[in-house]
Amino acid sequence: MLPSRRFALGAVLFVAALAPGTTAAQTTTPAAAPERTTDISGYMDFHFNKPELADGRLDFHRFVLLVTHKFSDRIRFVSELELEHAFVEGLEEAGELELEQAYLDFMVSRRFNIRAGMILMPIGILNERHEPPIYYGVERTFVDTFIIPTTWFEVGAGVHGELGRGWRYRAFVASPLNAREFSAEEGIRGGRQQGSDTNIGRPAVTGRLEYVAIRGLTAGASFWTGRSGFEFRPRFDVPVTVGEADARYSRDRLELRAQFAQVGIGNAALLNDALGRAVGVNPNIARTLRGFYSEAGYRVLSGAKAGDVGIFARYENFDTQFRMPEGYLPLKEFDRDAFVLGATYWPDPDIALKMDYSAVRNKSAVVKALDSFNIGLGWWF
Amino acid sequence: MIRNLTRAGSLFTIVGVLAISSGASTPASGQQPAQIVDVTVERFSFTPSEIRMKAGTPVEIRLRSEDTDHGFRIAGTEINITIPKRGRGTATVRFQPDKPGRYEFECSKLCGAGHAFMRGTIVAE
Known part of the structure; x- marks a missing residue:
């Protein structure tokens, strides 16, 4: 008998027992996983957004393909290519083609593994x-x-890796943010270098510690720290620190989420001064940005043939002008609250038809924040 | 390679398998009673991710997904099954190593950006 057959017989003696009343049971003989595999998967979503005082917009927001390859049990490749807003042309701002992930994972042990490439923070x-x-x-x-x-x-x-008892961690060095692209309204968002010929003179450091031992609960804390002033001459430091904590709990039909995040931007006054001289307008970048939200969702219909229906409510507070450098006044229009109410229908666990109403308020007496009504269809395959 | 597989195969007196059911499974007559472990599966974790068992005693692992379909593969064995999507039943694996050791398991079906984090260990003592 071939050794591989002896293995199959020795390894698989069986077992499959079904509960009484089982209607759609399937018994399978296990098959050895091939050592080298390539998988394709992806997700998509398109949205209808109707902001207050404006016409509605229909946008194919994301078309994402994931391709993975397993060289062996120890070495894997993962990639995620995303087309945003359906169309990209030259310097067109409407669409983006992004390589969001493309890394190799070297699986050394449960506690210690190495990852390199384009990675998610x-x-x-x-x-x-x-x-x-x-x-x-x-x-x-x-x-x-x-x-x-x-x-x-x-x-x-x-x-x-995993540290045991439900604790797991990641720690990476990566390209820093580019402070030249920071703004009052969107904070550090514009500063992402996104892996495109990035400056890595002083790498940023980021990490996360996560606790997943309690069924239904995931709690984590993350940080990111880096120096972001590399584009300025004469050069000066713009140290940026992001701190974050979050928790997510789900049990049966209920799902709860909460998250807190704060960003510190060092030398914000120097940054405003340098950018103001470069472009002629004071960008009014804050030295601290802060945001938090809490959300509760409940599946009012669960396990039905037609699918599941869930409703949710979320409160958010996000202020990209939370603390200003000395001599700068905050723009109150960027101190915002949002109340979001909505529902999701899942005809299949991997397909979601969503609808929500987002009421946004700010602290400005002059500039009004706009509400919006949104519908989305998203799926994973 | 084949020699390695043969060696690995000899570690298991019973490595079993599965079924996808909407309820609990019951042992077949004459079968050794198993330690039962319920595992909740979601992007991107198994809870618990560490399963402790006695070598020589079977463990029955019942896997239920909270979202999409996942895979459950124990490295070095032929166990590699699909865990059905939320609300579509439970996948059960019966596993009985006869020697102490650590057996790594992982999600074997691409399930999202953090798929590579979905791993765990069976510790046979």
């Missing part, structure tokens, strides 16, 4: 976990847009 709930069917709301949260610049990806390398 391990910050917050959504940056690493953003497939449309698994979060409520048509658009990503405001905090994960204006305070944490999701999707935040850079070229870098580092380590990740």
